[in-house]
Amino acid sequence: MTDRPVRTRYAPSPTGNPHVGNIRSALFSWAFARARGGQFILRIEDTDRNRYVEGAVEAIMESLRWLGIDWDEGPDVGGPHGPYFQSERLPRYREAAELLIERGRAYRCFCTPERLDALRAAQAAAKQPPGYDGLCRRIDPAESAARAKDEPHVIRFAMEREG
Incomplete structure (x- = not known):
């Protein structure tokens, strides 16, 4: 207490x-x-x-x-x-997100809403639970940083795949 x-x-x-x-x-x-x-x-x-x-x-x-x-x-x-x-407070959040990316705890995702909608639809059709497939997690950090200058993106946590 x-x-x-x-x-x-x-x-x-x-x-x-x-x-x-x-x-x-x-x-x-x-x-x-x-x-x-x-x-x-x-x-x-x-x-x-x-x-x-x-x-x-x-x-x-x-x-x-x-x-x-x-x-x-x-x-x-x-x-x-x-x-x-x-x-x-967005400047604070951007700073924290960049720190997470630098530490490998997060990554940029460039997937469009259309791609994510199609992914969810395919998962539903296959009777699978919805979830992101990790496509952008595999992008090289240097490429990600370069793309981030011109492409819209979100930040995703780099969660463990197991456990």
Whole structure:
């Protein structure tokens, strides 16, 4: 057990209006923090720009206010551990991802959404569980770094194949 104050975080994604599952998560985190004399933090998980819905951040905050759920740190009140929009933390995440790549714990994947859709469809047709086949894991690190300058990619963890 620790004597440190409780800090809970609610990190909704602004991909639409809040629903009962979102509100349940917020309520439990808020109630736990308040019952323990701790802090409740609102951090908006806005990194999925393809599904971002204009006005959703405001709807999230308004729904919490309507329910009487207040926050100690967040986009509109600030605080010592900002920023409170995940997208504003992307430079930190890029730095961490590059470090993982350098250490061989992650790799760049250049597969297109179309390739991944086709892979999932083939796996479903063969009654296999869906999963990435590791195609880009085999790309030479120097080639990967060169391609990353011009090609869209994601970072995948280099998980062990067994165990």
